[in-house]
Amino acid sequence: MKKYLLVMICLLGAGFVSAAENRSRIIATGAATTIDGSAGGGIVPMAALSGYGAREESGGVAFASYVHVPDYTMSAVGGSWSWRNRVEFSLADQRLEHPTLSAALGVPLQDIRQSVAGVKVRLLGDILYSKWPQLSAGVMYKHNHDFTIPGAAGAKRDSDSEAYLAASKVFLGGAMGYNLLVNGVARYTRANQIGLVGFGGDKNDSRRWYAEASAGIFYNKHLLFGAEFKQKPDNLSFAGEDDWQTLFAAWFPNKKLALVAAYVDLGEVATLPNQDGWYLSVQGSF
Incomplete structure (x- = not known):
């Protein structure tokens, strides 16, 4: 954990010397960063693209995230870059530590690493200004580097691709005078635990559509409170896979920095139940 806290501190420093304040989009419209590296919340992407670059600009982010539940810890680092608020390219490196599971299985392996590369394209609309929601389509390629467990x-394979459609809209004054964020996602995947337990399985080896959603209320332009839901595949007889939920607070003190803290409920993960805990993410924009 110390290594990833150090990365977070470096990102804080990077954020305060960035050029993000000179970009044209309004604060918080670049969203935070998911653990997969795309712009969104913590576990659910949004139609928003990273950074604050508008039509004639580019911009992006670097991020670090950390999740702690009773029997697992997960860290993710990476970044994304967006061109003219039209296309987003993202990379993330994830590491899951699982000492309890390793001890139960009698294996020395203590962690699983996965790399994620993504592309997201804004198809139409604007999260703030258009009558209809902003709509974006994304594709991710995931490679699991430690396939033993x-x-x-x-699991049938160590690498796979998945696709998603996201629709996001901020309704100004939509919740008792407060700005309301609503976001829905349809994801086409067969990933087990987002790919950290491989892809496909003996119960199902086909990609299927799954629903994800997030919503939040802006207390002011800097502070957002909300929740996320992520429907999950259940491909393996070895262990059930529960849906994920979070309750989060996101703080955007300026265009250079974003901080997210959350309560996470992951349910059962690889035979170990009641995996609920906390999540922390920091993002620096440039």
Whole structure:
């Protein structure tokens, strides 16, 4: 954890010397960064693109996130870059530490690493200014570098791609005078635990559509309170896979920095139940 806290501190420093304040989009419209690297919340992407660059500008972010639940910890670092508020390119490196599961299985392996590369395209609309929601389409390619435990659990492959459609809209004054954010996602995937336990399984080896959603209320232009929901596949007989939920607070003190803290409920993860805990993410924009 110390290594990732150090990365977070470096990102804080990077944020305060960035050029993000000179970009044209309004604060918080670049969203935070998901653990997969795309602009969004913590576990659910949004139609928004990262950074604050508008039509004639580019911009992006670097991020670090950390999740702690009773039997697992997960860290993610990476960044994204967006061109003219039209296309977003993202990269993330994830590491899941699972000492309890390793001890139960009698194996020395203590962590699983996964790399994620993504592209998101804004198709139409604007999250603030258009009558209809902003609509974006994304594709991700995920590669699991440590397939021993996923393979033993019944996963069919260590790499795969997935696609999603996201629709996002901020309704000005939409919740008792406060600005209301609503976001919905349809994801086409067969990832087990977002790919950290491989892809496909003995119960199902086909991609299917799954629903994700997030919503929040802006207390002011800097502070957002909300919740997320992520429907999950259940491909493995080895272990059930529960849907994920979060309750979060996101703080955007300026265009250079974003901080997110959340309560997370992951349910059962690889035979270990009641995996609820906390999440912290920091993002520096440039």
